[in-house]
Amino acid sequence: MKKEMAVNTLVLLISILAVFFLAEVIMRFNWEMGGWVKRPIYQKSMNPYLRYELVPGAKTTNMSINSAGFRGPECPLIKPKGTFRVIMLGDSETFSIMLDENQTLPRQLESLLNSRSERLRYEVLNFGVEGYGTLQELEQLKTKGMKYDPDLIILNYVLNDPEPGEYYFNKSFFMRHSCLVRYLSYRIKKTMIKKERKKLKIKDEIDNYYYYHQMKYFLHVQDAISDMARISKRQSRKLAVVIFPVSSIMVKDFRDNYPYKALHTLVKNIGKENNNIVFIDLIDEFNRLGLTPQNVAINYIYDESHKNAMALGVCAEYIYSILKTENLIPG
Numbered sequence: 081m082k083k084e085m086a087v088n089t090l091v092l093l094i095s096i097l098a099v100f101f102l103a104e105v106i107m108r109f110n111w112e113m114g115g116w117v118k119r120p121i122y123q124k125s126m127n128p129y130l131r132y133e134l135v136p137g138a139k140t141t142n143m144s145i146n147s148a149g150f151r152g153p154e155c156p157l158i159k160p161k162g163t164f165r166v167i168m169l170g171d172s173e174t175f176s177i178m179l180d181e182n183q184t185l186p187r188q189l190e191s192l193l194n195s196r197s198e199r200l201r202y203e204v205l206n207f208g209v210e211g212y213g214t215l216q217e218l219e220q221l222k223t224k225g226m227k228y229d230p231d232l233i234i235l236n237y238v239l240n241d242p243e244p245g246e247y248y249f250n251k252s253f254f255m256r257h258s259c260l261v262r263y264l265s266y267r268i269k270k271t272m273i274k275k276e277r278k279k280l281k282i283k284d285e286i287d288n289y290y291y292y293h294q295m296k297y298f299l300h301v302q303d304a305i306s307d308m309a310r311i312s313k314r315q316s317r318k319l320a321v322v323i324f325p326v327s328s329i330m331v332k333d334f335r336d337n338y339p340y341k342a343l344h345t346l347v348k349n350i351g352k353e354n355n356n357i358v359f360i361d362l363i364d365e366f367n368r369l370g371l372t373p374q375n376v377a378i379n380y381i382y383d384e385s386h387k388n389a390m391a392l393g394v395c396a397e398y399i400y401s402i403l404k405t406e407n408l409i410p411g
Contacts, residue, residue, distance in 0.1 A: 170236030174208025
């Protein structure tokens, strides 16, 4: 009787494991987690925390993705002698799909640095990926960016960068290696968040950005930025965090009517806990120059709020001035 019970228990366990194994195989081949940009230049990533990434060698009419999978010219892993290498992390504001290569912020900053350098050659690598949030940018820095031995890390922070809550995953063994576990976690959290958003009556962009920055989500962002700062400190450098003002049709000006002042302050308060971060708030320079959302957006009327080439030139100049003042670049 005991032997028969043991055999039945063993058969049951093997059957359960077989079902889970089959479910895992099915999920790996058939499920894609949402929240990634559907363009031909993107592909599903084998890294579950990145979810998607650029296709190496992809090209469009105004840009190309290099063989390493980031926008811009080919770049050797081994840094040439006499080169100061900067990695710029960010989302669509950094990637700038609507702009030509020489109009992007990384390229404009690189040109500016080289035009004012007598002995060093500067490289600014564009690690911007449309739709990435801060946690994906941290993962990208750890798994890809650090291979390039950067002398300086710049994080471009946009106010939609905190991930929606359903995409936060603890880096446990099963969460990293099991698609089925990630799927179950994702579905449960997505259902709960949908109910929460309905209860809070989230309707527009302003509601949405403040929802993303509530502490239970923003703490993940704070930890990610602090982690980047620790990585920078190991190289005896500070992390530069550039805060991009929102220039959508919801925003009439960058002064008294700007609805996101509190969120800029929230981000900069991370510096109170970590003195290895330099914050560069672009709204200060936009206001000093009298620029408006209408001036800096690619097409404000049609709510194409990404910064235009002129605005990114202003950003490059301002970033350069702060990098010099804070001694983050040589000379």
